[in-house]
Amino acid sequence: xxxxxxxxxxAEKPLVMVTAYDYPGGKHxxxxxxxxxxxxxxxxxxxLGYDSTAPVTLADMIHHGRAxxxxxxxxxxxxxxxxxxxxxxVTDAMRNAVKIIQETGADAVKMEGATTEILQxxxxxxxxxxxxxxxxxxxxxxxxxxxxxxxxxxxxxxxRLTLDGAxxxxxxxxxxxxxxxIPARLAKLITERxxxxxxxxxxxxxxxxQVLVTHDLLGIYEGxxxxxxxxxxxxxxxxxxxIAQYAAEVRxxxxxxxxxxxxxxxDVLDKLY
Numbered sequence: 001x002x003x004x005x006x007x008x009x010x011a012e013k014p015l016v017m018v019t020a021y022d023y024p025g026g027k028h029x030x031x032x033x034x035x036x037x038x039x040x041x042x043x044x045x046x047x048l049g050y051d052s053t054a055p056v057t058l059a060d061m062i063h064h065g066r067a068x069x070x071x072x073x074x075x076x077x078x079x080x081x082x083x084x085x086x087x088x089x090v091t092d093a094m095r096n097a098v099k100i101i102q103e104t105g106a107d108a109v110k111m112e113g114a115t116t117e118i119l120q121x122x123x124x125x126x127x128x129x130x131x132x133x134x135x136x137x138x139x140x141x142x143x144x145x146x147x148x149x150x151x152x153x154x155x156x157x158x159x160r161l162t163l164d165g166a167x168x169x170x171x172x173x174x175x176x177x178x179x180x181x182i183p184a185r186l187a188k189l190i191t192e193r194x195x196x197x198x199x200x201x202x203x204x205x206x207x208x209x210q211v212l213v214t215h216d217l218l219g220i221y222e223g224x225x226x227x228x229x230x231x232x233x234x235x236x237x238x239x240x241x242x243i244a245q246y247a248a249e250v251r252x253x254x255x256x257x258x259x260x261x262x263x264x265x266x267d268v269l270d271k272l273y
Contacts, residue, residue, distance in 0.1 A: 017199055
């Protein structure tokens with residue numbers, strides 16, 4: 001059964017969130033019993049093959065959000081607002097957020113940052129009935145301006161900006177805040193300061209919940225493991241090995257076998273001859 005926002009905010013156990021980008025991803029996540037699913041603009045990296053999240057469009061998010069909702073009709077669904085869809089003013093942001101909610105069936109949207117302009121957007125959306133998840137720390141959409149994909153909040157200025165941003169997002173109406181790639185002690189302090197739940201990714205165990213990119217936790221891509229993630233499977237290696245075995249059996253004519261083939265009566269074949 002889908003959890004409500006009050007239920008998410010009063011949960012006694014840590015909240016579990018994973019990303020999903022398509023129907024099977026949503027279906028597996030819901031069957032596993034996660035509390036929340038995020039259709040992240042990380043789909044640009046892990047699904048669409050971009051170098052960053054910046055090229056992801058509103059149409060991309062809606063397309064993938066619809067698919068995830070079909071796979072997970074009974075799980076709280078959050079859809080990222082991609083780069084550029086909430087940066088050009090409150091009116092544009094409201095129009096784009098409404099489009100996401102209406103066309104995907106999402107329960108909330110998520111946006112990065114806590115500038116004055118973004119706080120105005122959060123305030124406007126929440127006052128008009130659109131739940132918002134905030135996001136501080138490392139913000140992939142604008143990572144270039146932050147010095148690249150690296151941890152934030154490690155010096156006085158960055159730590160203060162991260163803390164103040166999280167507090168400001170709660171005041172603006174965000175019902176939850178994602179803390180990405182910040183020191184664990186800073187994340188714990190922020191969690192203590194806020195009354196809304198924090199969702200960590202690379203932010204230590206002191207958050208109210210955790211989120212991981214499904215492709216990371218399933219090991220879809222082989223190679224170096226990300227510091228902020230943990231592999232719970234090696235599906236990429238298994239997929240490669242399975243496809244290689246299939247190719248070998250096709251070339252040796254071991255596949256298909258009789259069990260994989262259809263038959264016909266001899267008299268029907270005789271007539272054809």
